Amino acid sequence: MKKIKTETSEQSEVVELLAEKPTRTLGRKRDHTRDAKILEAAIDILADAGFDGMTMDMVAAKAKAGKATVYRRWSSKAELVQEALTWMNRSHLEMEHLPDTGTLRDDLLALLKPQSIEEGEKKLRVIMGLGSFLQQVELSEEGGIGIFDSWDTLNRELINRSVGRGDFPAHADVDLACQVIVSMAAFRGLVLHKAFDRHFYATLIDGILLPALKNPQIASNNKD
Amino acid sequence: MKKIKTETSEQSEVVELLAEKPTRTLGRKRDHTRDAKILEAAIDILADAGFDGMTMDMVAAKAKAGKATVYRRWSSKAELVQEALTWMNRSHLEMEHLPDTGTLRDDLLALLKPQSIEEGEKKLRVIMGLGSFLQQVELSEEGGIGIFDSWDTLNRELINRSVGRGDFPAHADVDLACQVIVSMAAFRGLVLHKAFDRHFYATLIDGILLPALKNPQIASNNKD
DNA sequence: TAAATACGGAACTGTAAAGTTCCGAAACTA
DNA sequence: TAGTTTCGGAACTTTACAGTTCCGTATTTA
Incomplete structure (x- = not known):
């Protein structure tokens, strides 16, 4: 940046002003x-x-x-x-060995490894602390998610597979269900300062997610 | 803060150190x-x-x-x-004239007045921008922010009333349902940077909240 | 082996903002 | 009416930090 350098000590360089030869092959790498x-x-x-x-x-x-x-x-x-x-957010998605217990409930829970919880909370703290930065710089495209993409993608995969098995109606709103998971996890960590642990997740799955997916009504389209 | 002030100019005050007489009745109010x-x-x-x-x-x-x-x-x-x-967050809770349309769905939507949306978004932007401040100062008691308390209380009231009417099973997890509303609103504003508008709220109610409340299963106790 | 670039580390510069102090004017009390 | 506290406003001090520059040393190529 700003490498204009108005040095007068080396006039010999003037000739090469338009050469534009960075010659990057020199010096320590x-x-x-x-x-x-x-x-x-x-x-x-x-x-x-x-x-x-x-x-x-x-x-x-x-x-x-x-x-x-x-x-x-x-x-x-x-x-x-x-x-x-x-x-x-570089994702190490291991789509190959997704959990496959036979039920969506246990698949979702199986995804909640201790390590991923810890990492997820760290990410949340990072986003939380971004604060004014987000108001200055528009974070990447798409408004700045991307941070939950990894987990979200896996959840979506599991739910879709379950819907494909016929566990739930085909019109089930998978997007919205995924949003619920991530939103609840984020809010619980950021605002309530409570852990998104296995017990709470099970309550969420049993009390909200599965009933919602089972819903025979066709909810209006949500796509944001 | 740091008001120790080791001044040596006024020794006459030393005598009155323990007097503690502010004598507040003087001067412009x-x-x-x-x-x-x-x-x-x-x-x-x-x-x-x-x-x-x-x-x-x-x-x-x-x-x-x-x-x-x-x-x-x-x-x-x-x-x-x-x-x-x-x-x-000083709440202008008007518990007296809660909406009463006859259905929970419309009651919840009625609470989402244009003015309260606008105000809500402003509050979200405030929280969003709090960033590092939240990490320095433990905000208010109870770990939470209390910013959502007002809305949360009204929602809980509406849902309980509806359960009381017999619209839903008595074992319905009202706490969890309320958490869903607030969590989704917060996440949508804070992370997704999208408006929590009437359309989205309707989708949430129809696709998640009502099915969850209708759920005949007894979900495990969630109380945090 | 000489020129060029990288390294960690430290000193330096410039700027923005928290917090303080002073001003002249207004308002209150004894 | 004199003393005290408020007001809005502005100047000031202090501190913290982004960004730059320089140092001595290590590494790479010609």
Whole structure:
């Protein structure tokens, strides 16, 4: 950025002004394993300090990097956060070994591994702390979800499979059901500060999700 | 905050240290109509700039007050915001004239007045922008925010009345149903950045709430 | 082996905003 | 009417942090 450099010491370069030869093959190579360390540090700090509570010094320190190293990769805090969020949402979807217990209820519960709960709560804290950042920078496309896509996709897959088996009417509103799961998890974590644990999830499934999916009425189309 | 003040200029006061006589009857009286103006200004700015985007100068300017006037009432930005949030949630619960259309569906929808939608969205934007503030200061008691209490109470009233009429089984999980409403509204506003409008609410009621309440099964106890 | 670029670390600059203090004017009380 | 507290407004101080620059060292290519 802004590499105009009005130096007068080297006049010999004037001739090459229009050459535009970056000649990138020189010097020490950039260590791209540092990228992940820095992004990870950024996510950690975002999770428990929020966007405005996070300083570039914190990130650099946590990643054991110099600030110059950070700014060599991302030209601003906003850019770093933007990419950190993308990195956080890189999904390791393992569609191959989906749970298959025979009932939707147990499939959904099987997806709730302790590790995924912990990770999900961390993501929630990150989003929660984004606050004013979201008002400055329009977060990626689609209004900024993407963060729940991974879980949401798996849930949708399980429910669709169950509907396909004939467990529920074909007109069941799968989208809305998926929204309920994610919304309840988020609200419970962010606002109520309670864990989205197995017991609560079972109550939600039995008391809300399954009855809603079983509903013989055709609910109006919801698509947002 | 940090009002220790180790001044040495006035030794005469030392004698009265334990007197504690504010003698408040002197001088111009504080104009308490300014309080509301300032709190309202704070809420407005919180709504479209967030906690960290809001400056005390903005608040003072918007309320046409001096900063000294603000700090005479609240000793810090955090304190001001704290009270502004409380003030925002002062509920004008009009339990007397609850809607009574005869069906729960229409009662719930009737509660969603255009004015309350607009107000609700403003509140959501405020919460959205709270971001890091929530991580610093544990907001109000009970872990929750209380911002949804007003609406939640009315919803619970309507649903209970409907259950009392015999529209739904007596074992219907009213608490959980209320949680669904509030959670979906919050998530939709905070994360999806979409309006919680009449159409979506109708879809939610028809597709989720009513089927869940109608559920003949006894769901496990959920009480948190 | 020399030039170029990377690294972690630290010092530095510039700016924005929290919080304080002072001003002249207004309002209240003894 | 004199002393006290309020008001809006503005100037001021202090602090924190984004972003830049420089250092000594390590790594890579020509």
